[in-house]
Amino acid sequence: MAEHQETGSSEGTPAADAYPRKILEYMEGFLISKTLFSACELGVFDVLQASEPPLSAEEISQAVGASLDGTQRLLAACTGLQLLNTHQENRRVLYSNTEQASVYLTRSSPVSLYESIQYSSRTIYLGWHYLTDAVREGRNQYEKAFGVSSNDLFEALYRSDEEMLKFMQLMNSIWNICGKDVITAFDLSPFNIICDVGGCSGALAKHCTSAYPGCTVTIFDLPKVAHTSREHFVTGADQRISFHEGDFFKDTLPEADLYILARILHDWKDERCIELLSRVYKACKPGGAVLLVEALLHEDGSGPVTVQLFSLNMLVQTEGRERTAAQYAALLAAAGFTGVQHRLTGKIYDAVLGHKVT
CATH class of the missing domain: 3.40.50.150 (Vaccinia Virus protein VP39)
Structure with missing residues (x-):
């Protein structure tokens, strides 16, 4: 009798070697976003931009005021995401910005996306926590996300001077590029x-x-x-x-x-x-x-x-x-x-x- 091949049953069970790579990538998408957001918020890319030689995790953690363990993990993830380069020196791992990080993720760059990233992290990300409700109800989620009425859209959008400035900085950074x-x-x-x-x-x-x-x-x-x-x-x-x-x-x-x-x-x-x-x-x-x-x-x-x-x-x-x-x-x-x-x-x-x- 010929050896049975795992091609899936008639009920539609997937083959044994099937692997939902795309779905898993999508499930992890928010992890990637928040890694980028946090590295920007802490100032990792700014610290590296200001330094001529590459820096160690210890030096970066001290400069941004974060734990060494947490910084090491964040730097490793940013390296995996091709936002940072690594360099070996006397058994130490040193870090520097990639070209794209230098151009778009540092506050000093004329085409920086830093403010856009801040708005995405602190406003849009919070609103998207209620995406399911938005789909069910067919309306925006300012009240649940931020506790403000959206009867006047721009009163909600510009609910404080700080929030208005953040939105304007977002728009500015987008039109810069x-x-x-x-x-x-x-x-x-x-x-x-x-x-x-x-x-x-x-x-x-x-x-x-x-x-x-x-x-x-x-x-x-x-x-x-x-x-x-x-x-x-x-x-x-x-x-x-x-x-x-x-x-x-x-x-x-x-x-x-x-x-x-x-x-x-x-x-x-x-x-x-x-x-x-x-x-x-x-x-x-x-x-x-x-x-x-x-x-x-x-x-x-x-x-x-x-x-x-x-x-x-x-x-x-x-x-x-x-x-x-x-x-x-x-x-x-x-x-x-x-x-x-x-x-x-x-x-x-x-x-x-x-x-x-x-």
């Missing part, structure tokens, strides 16, 4: 007067004035956001950037040739998006346009997986969702915009442009 790509996805040089609706830290406004020297940009945002932006992000050096304080659902938008809505529409349901876009259309000069900056889903909804995960985050944190280019085009058309086009940047965020003909 991909803002130029979305601003130059289309040639915006014909538009001289630009209004960045919900412009937050002003990072995209800076990219606009850099890429298009002939333009001026007005950042339209809530008074407390505008004040914080002036204090922490937008200095008086660039005279082409100004502020207009207001609520974009309630107050009159300043007249402009081009309106930028970056990571705005994904916060809201379709009805609210059309309401806002209609306000933009009314304020827009004839021949003007609106630029949407969003993470675009494939038209069949099959991906990208990052954007699918972002859409879950919109469920946890906002009233909105991520959408396809066609869905954004439909929202723009409902508000009166025509000739809608989109461009993929190859990075996190993409660009959609709609025009006002008359």
Whole structure:
């Protein structure tokens, strides 16, 4: 009789040598995230960046004020994740930053993701503890996660001055690494007067004035956001950037040739998006346009997986969702915009442009 091969029973029992590698990787995903978050929070990458020679675990633990045992385990994990390099010297293991860690994980880097990581760790991660509830209920989880009402989305999002600054730092760090790509996805040089609706830290406004020297940009945002932006992000050096304080659902938008809505529409349901876009259309000069900056889903909804995960985050944190280019085009058309086009940047965020003909 031939030897029986383990191919699984008729009831669908997996083969004896089957191994759920992908599922186990997914189960451990949050461990990887928190390892990165904790190493940043402790300042491991900053300490190594400030040191010319590589450092030992003992030296790093003393510098960050952590236990030697815990530091050794954290450094080992960061090495396994290819965030740190190891060097052997006189039987000692020394550590240094990888190139990516130096560029993106140190606070001193001009394109640092440190603040984005802090927001992910201290805000988004806590909210995602209630993802199951968000899916069951179909609404965000601010009340359970942070004990605040979400009747006013931005009152919840900006529930303290500290939280508002953290969010603005998150936005600033994201646009530092991909803002130029979305601003130059289309040639915006014909538009001289630009209004960045919900412009937050002003990072995209800076990219606009850099890429298009002939333009001026007005950042339209809530008074407390505008004040914080002036204090922490937008200095008086660039005279082409100004502020207009207001609520974009309630107050009159300043007249402009081009309106930028970056990571705005994904916060809201379709009805609210059309309401806002209609306000933009009314304020827009004839021949003007609106630029949407969003993470675009494939038209069949099959991906990208990052954007699918972002859409879950919109469920946890906002009233909105991520959408396809066609869905954004439909929202723009409902508000009166025509000739809608989109461009993929190859990075996190993409660009959609709609025009006002008359």
